[in-house]
Amino acid sequence: MQKVKLPRTVDPAHTAQKRHDLDGYIQASLFKRLADATEGVKSDSDVTLSFKVDEQRLNVISGKANVQVSLECQRCNENFVHHCDVSFVCTPFYSDEKAELVPEEYELVDLNEFGELDVINLIEDEFLLALPQIPMHDVEDCQIKSNNLVFGEIPEEEEKPNPFDVLKNLKQDN
Known part of the structure; x- marks a missing residue:
């Protein structure tokens, strides 16, 4: 099955x-913020989105990318390639009153000025949240080995008198 480009926006x-499912890809060049936060986006993103109405009559978008x-x-x-997998369940934000009724497991997403969901921004936000805070190779792949992580010598600590020796002397005097 050939993947198709996803629409930029959808009416959630x-x-x-209609309980639609979207299965396609988003071009790497469209992830501007992700490219700025990393050393570059190396592949197009495979995306699967499912839309439904739940028991509370909320419009729910679940997806993987x-x-x-x-x-x-x-x-x-050194640069390395990181494979970023995300999955999410969200519902559009309509008002503060409705937001209070949204279950914890749903993320709230903003709609654009036309009441549509920006699919690219949604997916890009999820990728940005999933990036590691401190990116590092796996230990076995890194050029710096763990035994090289200590810098310099730790000086010997000189013997310091015990501050409680004064109390010990007072006790002996009594």
């Missing part, structure tokens, strides 16, 4: 009513 209410990005290892400063 209309799509959920993956992409490969290049990150700089914070141990050895």
Whole structure:
């Protein structure tokens, strides 16, 4: 089955009513913020989205996506390819009153000025949240080995008098 480009925006209410599923890809060049946060986006993103209306009559979007990005290892400063897999369940944010009724397991997503969901922003946000805080190679792949992580010598600590010796002397005097 050939993957198709996903639409940039969708009407979540209309799509959920029809229980549509979208299966396709998003071009790597469309992830501007992800490219800025990494050393580059290395692959198009495969995306699967499912739209439905749940028991509370909320429009629910569940999805999975993956992409490969290049990150700089914070141990050895060499770039490496990181495979980023995300899955999410969200519902559109309509108002503060309705947001209070949304179950904890749903993320709230903003709609654009036309009441549509920006699919690219949604997926890109999920990738940005999934990036490691401190990117590093696996230990066996890193050029810096763990025994090279100690820098310099630790000086011998000189013998210090025990501050409680004064109390010991007072006790002996009594």
